[in-house]
Amino acid sequence: KQEVTQIPAALSVPEGENLVLNCSFTDSAIYNLQWFRQDPGKGLTSLLLIQSSQREQTSGRLNASLDKSSGRSTLYIAASQPGDSATYLCAVRAGNFNKFYFGSGTKLNVKP
């Protein structure tokens, strides 16, 4: 069964720092990996989608990488800002029925 783990569970950094969030999954047979952002009391907003054949995707200050063989993905946030404070979740799509498997998220706090 696919399991997705995100470490750390929480992270606090000063504004301006570059940071990396980690996501690992147990079964490398995935279709894609998606990173989401969730603000308190809000829904999940998709940030980046990486197909299984891709190694990375970039959007603005965000860069997501995928290493299927090792079952890992990272989300790199450059020059962090207080507005980046949120919970970040990763999910992999896998299996015969195209299910999405979610990690428990990393709660990021960027201090002014």
Place this chain on the structure above:
Amino acid sequence: DAGVIQSPRHEVTEMGQEVTLRCKPISGHDYLFWYRQTMMRGLELLIYFNNNVPIDDSGMPEDRFSAKMPNASFSTLKIQPSEPRDSAVYFCASSPGVYNSPLHFGNGTRLTVT
């Protein structure tokens, strides 16, 4: 593209009452998922549909929960009777049928059972 639409945004009800949550997926999406999110348990998959057919309902916690998808543009999640421990945010999400497609979430329904 209007996105995934959920209603109501907030629902407050008394224990024992029936609750119905509604979802309209993005047009053309073949997959529809119902999730529940709590502080204690995080995001849990309750049930999902493919082409209006329930595929996996193993996440539905009890017989008090039921979900239907009568057509491609509408789904409901019903709790009868509701209990305080059902208080959570319920999300609906949809995805195209192509296996490498992304997941799109609605804004959720915050349910409070007193």
